[in-house]
Structure formats: structure tokens, C-alpha cells
Amino acid sequence: MNLQKGRYTLGGVDLESVAERFGSPVYVYDASQIIANYKKLKGAFKGVDVKIKYACKALTNINILRLLREQGSGLDTVSIEEAKIGLKAGFAPDEILFTPNSVSFEEIEEATELGLAINIDELNTLEAFGAKYGNKIPCCIRLNPHIMAGGNTHISVGHIDSKFGISIYQLPHILRIVKHYDLKINGLHMHTGSDILDAEVFLRGANLLYNAAMEFKDLEFLDFGSGFKVKYKEGDVTTDVDDIGKQIAKSFKEFCKEYGRDLELWFEPGKYLVSDAGYLLVKVNVVKQTTSTVFAGVNSGQNHLIRPMLYDAYHHITNLSNPKGNKRIYSVVGYICESDTLGYDRKLNEVRVGDILALHNAGAYGFSMTSNYNSRLRPAEVLIRDGEAHLIRKREVLEDLLANQIDLSAGASQA
Numbered sequence: 001m002n003l004q005k006g007r008y009t010l011g012g013v014d015l016e017s018v019a020e021r022f023g024s025p026v027y028v029y030d031a032s033q034i035i036a037n038y039k040k041l042k043g044a045f046k047g048v049d050v051k052i053k054y055a056c057k058a059l060t061n062i063n064i065l066r067l068l069r070e071q072g073s074g075l076d077t078v079s080i081e082e083a084k085i086g087l088k089a090g091f092a093p094d095e096i097l098f099t100p101n102s103v104s105f106e107e108i109e110e111a112t113e114l115g116l117a118i119n120i121d122e123l124n125t126l127e128a129f130g131a132k133y134g135n136k137i138p139c140c141i142r143l144n145p146h147i148m149a150g151g152n153t154h155i156s157v158g159h160i161d162s163k164f165g166i167s168i169y170q171l172p173h174i175l176r177i178v179k180h181y182d183l184k185i186n187g188l189h190m191h192t193g194s195d196i197l198d199a200e201v202f203l204r205g206a207n208l209l210y211n212a213a214m215e216f217k218d219l220e221f222l223d224f225g226s227g228f229k230v231k232y233k234e235g236d237v238t239t240d241v242d243d244i245g246k247q248i249a250k251s252f253k254e255f256c257k258e259y260g261r262d263l264e265l266w267f268e269p270g271k272y273l274v275s276d277a278g279y280l281l282v283k284v285n286v287v288k289q290t291t292s293t294v295f296a297g298v299n300s301g302q303n304h305l306i307r308p309m310l311y312d313a314y315h316h317i318t319n320l321s322n323p324k325g326n327k328r329i330y331s332v333v334g335y336i337c338e339s340d341t342l343g344y345d346r347k348l349n350e351v352r353v354g355d356i357l358a359l360h361n362a363g364a365y366g367f368s369m370t371s372n373y374n375s376r377l378r379p380a381e382v383l384i385r386d387g388e389a390h391l392i393r394k395r396e397v398l399e400d401l402l403a404n405q406i407d408l409s410a411g412a413s414q415a
């Protein structure tokens, strides 16, 4: 987002005019930022065969998936529905990694029939997969290296109590199953959680994976998951991707030499690719002075952006409509009947009724975590590409809320 001649623009498009044209609230994404993020990450691992599998639960609009496919990305999916959206977006089945947790074996069978790359994170499932497919269909194994990573227990998935992955301590049991069913294990995977800061944590996990990998002869890739920390506010320490890239590339090359073959190195970033490319634009409905603070009440809330309430996440806020206004302190709150504070004690250019506020870092886990709570409609989504704003999802209408409801009284009167 840039401030040019008193107007905020994104990808060359005036942001306030996006809210005027498409209405608010509205999610806006900048294609050029997503592409830049992809290229930066991809370019950080020099000398190794890196594959990026976009973790599409972060933002699942089919146009975003297509955009990343054009860049050469694959997909990481956590449900059969995500995978089917990926297929619709044009990904080949084997470019889609299916990494579910606690799904039925039927869902894994369906994924296998679709030709997806299968990632198994539970021993009984591995055994069932072996019994059904033997060595006919390869699969990847998700290991839990038990590395504590990330600042929030909701998004830290590598710890000892985590439901994700098969414990690295159960490797002997895994190997017994693999041997018994002659399973072809084509990859090993770990994803320790979001917000990993430094190369050291990655390398600790990587070393565990390298050691385990020596026990599997058919490997084609190692998948180090994600957890790249992005900047939410000034002064945030973020993952130094170039530093991680250098160190991991070096250790990976050494591993491949020891393994005897060059493998692919996979990552599955979500946030890193799309977080800073997205903004949620909301309109100020009321400015309410109370005894202790000034509330700016907006036409959105936790139904459209739940990260502040769910993860205590900080989303920077800019008043697009009054860039020259004096700074004052506000609590920006939503219209939902719950406490839904989007930003607490924020210094904003004076906020007036009707102003458009932009919530930053709304690209990842923004729209994809929206709900219809309070029977509110989901916002529209707009993609800015080559200097033009394109509507990529219509705003919901009341009929959408009623579409799947079955009105018993209507049925009774028909009978």
C-alpha cells in the first residue's frame, strides 16, 4: 500500500475507490505482492530443487490458486474440498499434496482415486493404506519432531500433545508397517507450526528428518512445512528467509550426498505468500465517545476477520479517507454482538463517520475464516492485477443465508 498525492493505492489502484465501486466491507488482494513473495521464497534456496506447495487454507479463492499455479507453485491441502478446488484451478492431481488430520479413511481413498499426493499422519491409517494399496501407490509420512515452535498454542502443532503427525519416537513402528506392506514412501513431512523465527528451529527439525530419511529408500522429497513469520507491525521480528534459505540449502545438499541421490525440498507456506498482499476495507458507522475511550464502530467484525479475537493477532489499521487528519486514539470495533475489537488503542488519522479503514495483513486466514455469525453476509473479494481491480467473489446476499434452510412450514402447506 502506498500513499501517493494524498491517496492510498494498491498495485496502482486507488483503494478508497475500490470500496466505492465494489462496496464495503471488501477484501482486496494485490497479485504483484503475492508474486513477489513467491519469487523471494523460491529464490532463497540456491542450488537445491525447491518446490513450493501453497497451503491454500490461508486463502482459497480459485483466482489466487491460479495465480500461484502460473508461478509454478503446487498446493498443500487439508481437506478433500480444498483439493477439488485445486483441481478446478487447473493443478494436476500430483501437484496437490493432501495433508489431512483426523479424516475418515474413505476421504483418503477418495484422494487416492483422484491421484493426489497422499500425506499420512497416523499409524492406523498408514497400516490401512498399506493393506489396501501395498506398493502400488506411494505416500508421504507426516512426522511430528516435537519441536516447540511459534508464539501461540493454537498454531503450534509440533509439541508433544499435538494431534498432528506420527511421533518421531514411533519410527520403529512406522518402519515395521512399511516393511510388512512393502509401502513405497516417497516423502517425509513435518510442519511444526506458525511463526518460526530463525534457521535454528528449522535446522533442528531438518536434522531429525535427515536422520529418519536414511531409513527410507524410495524418497523423492522432504517437506519442511511452513511457519515463516511475517511482519504484522513495525518492529516485528520476521523470518529471515534468505538466511534460512542459505543454511537449509547447505544442510540439504550435505544430506542428499549422504542419501546418495538428489531429492526435492518442499515448503508449504500459506501466510508468507498471501498475508501482506491482502487488506480488508471497512466503513465507519459510528464514532462513539465513552467515558474511557473513543470507539470507531465499523460495518464488519469477527465474522469477517477473526484473527484478532482468536489469536490475539495485531492487524495494523489505516484510515484511507483522511490521510492528513490529526492523529487520535481509537478502539476499532465491529458490529457483532460479542466483544469484537479489531484494534485496541490505535493511533489513527481522525476518524469520521463514513471513512474507509484498511485492516492490513488480511490476505491469510482472513476471508477463509469468515462466517455468517449474526446472519451477516460475507464480503466481496477483489484482486488487483496489472493495475486493474477485478471482482473475484460476489458479496453474499440474503438468499445465500437461506439457500440451504428447509422451511418446514412451507413443506406442510404443500402436503
Ligand SMILES: *Cc1c(COP(=O)(O)O)cnc(C)c1O
Pocket (backbone or CB within 6 Å): 055, 057, 058, 076, 078, 099, 191, 193, 194, 195, 225, 226, 227, 228, 268, 269, 270, 271, 272, 364
Ligand atoms: C496451515 C498449514 C501450513 C501453512 O502455515 P502458514 O503459517 O500459513 O505458512 C502448512 N502446512 C500445513 C500442513 C498446514 O496445516
